[in-house]
Amino acid sequence: MGWLTIGAFAKACRLSPKALRLYDELDLLKPARVDPETGYRYYADAQLDRARLVAWLRRLGMPLARIREVCALPAGPAAREVRAYWARVEAETAVRRDLAAFLVDHLSGESGECGESRRDTTMLELRYAARSDRGRVRPSNQDTAYAGRRLLAVADGCGPAGASAGAAAVAALKPLEEAELSPGNVLNLLEDAVRSASEAVRRVADGSTEVGTTLTALLWTGSRLALVHIGDSRAYLLRDGELFRITHDHSVVQSLIDEGRLTPEEAASHPQRMLLAKALPGDAADTPDLKLHEVRAGDRYLVCSDGLTRAVPDERIRELLAGGEPADAVRVLTEAADAAGGTDNASAVVADVVSPTRPPVSAD
Template sequence: MAPAPTSMTYEFFARTDQGRVRPNNEDAVAIDHGTQIAILADGMGGYNAGEVASAMATDFIRTEMVCWLTQAGASPPSSEVRQVLECCVERANHAIWDASRATPRYAGMGTTLVVAVFHGNRLTLGHIGDSRCYRLRAGALQQITRDHSWIQEQIDAGLLTPRQATFSTQRNLVTRALGVGPSAMMEVNEFQVAPDDLFLLCTDGLTDMVPDADLAHMLRAPLALEEKTARLIDSANAHGGRDNVSVLLVQAGKRQGLHNHAPHPE
């Protein structure tokens, strides 16, 4: 006998903060509760161009994905979600790239990107650059994106240790970004979501300031998502707040329609 259809509830909360040093905020976040999408971007570029790029990315991708997911129904196949996400991000890339070439003050603008699409008990996760997604499962925190950065390449090549990397002056040099060229190089992965998983999407304004061990400690606290978000941002600012800091939390609830079917490990 086939198992009953599964569904999972999700709770979302996001906040972005200017930090203590930067004159403006080039981060952007977007959530759609109905279609269970979370998007985070960290813009770059002169003047206010970073703000423009990150806002264009989050607004464009949210609008396009919400439109498609609303028409696709409750349980679209993962392969289709991935394909549509890749298409939306490519079109957002073209929009930013075209704007940067058409408007002199936007020249060279771009943005990092993390897009999480939760459908049933699955997560389709796309990212470009060094903004991250972490998963807290059973008290253990794991980074489930890999930074597209010069530092990460040096670590992968064995030329730097993670500890040495924390002191590098090249920490913020990304090797991929949205909108800086005619095509986007997004990495997409899929994950199974277990009940009570907590996902953290964040910009490097958080991770450059707060060690992973401290992130885990704050995420494990029995607090509402709004309070956890405030603590994370306050911690980044207390450690110097050298960059804009954005936090987007997604809490998975209990599965519905399951009858003694334990979750499969990732």
């Protein structure tokens, strides 16, 4: 067997000698032989494939701990792990892309060619309604649905104090109804409010790891809607007859779908389909999604709990959402969930973006 010095091996696999020394220390890529007198490292030709794989995975940005796991797998499972890793990177990049687009749009709209302030003067209003239904199976309703002049929110509590947890999360956001909002500060205010919501839920949980809540909310500035989302409640936009989901579920099965390990059809009957990947109160890693949405007159928004979306397919939601006033829409949507079996609490908040011609309708 021919031996390669660390320099020759580094050149062949396109890893630096410094990186090879680090990978030796981490037991990721051990040399085939170490001279007992000089301490020189020598590598075998057969190690080149593994070294090149390590180099490629590092270029992807994969953490070393995960690279060690991938390298220990046969080719097929290793390929699936790489696919899963990259799917997660793309999902995280999409969140940053949305934030970058908002910043570009916000900064472009704040100043004209000569640096003069230029603010959006097109003010619209919301007409809204909210409804929550216990369903036919659950002994109590742990959902909280709220619609106000500025705030639209749904929280789906879980655990023995789930109803209180959801109510506490929404209550922590209600002071934003009276806050001074602008597109420039709304996301910061919403982020602070969610921290308060998380602490409120933590107090309700009183140390129990079984108590928590989802939270999906839209906050109205007068010209835009800010979204905060954590968990598997959802928000939708109905625009020009087309339905768009504007949230991404933070659930175990959605993570498996994103990573290519599960199909949407398989997810519908997966034994872990009710498990959340993120919720309140959560930990430091459970950060909510925050986005700012441009609106148009004629847009209709829906915020709802998973008791609705699990029972009623998106196409049917689109059909039911398209007709009547907001109060009509929340009624027919929750009734459809009940008619489909009513196995869970179902809540819906619907809001129309309108020109300020008439006052909004109070929530149910």
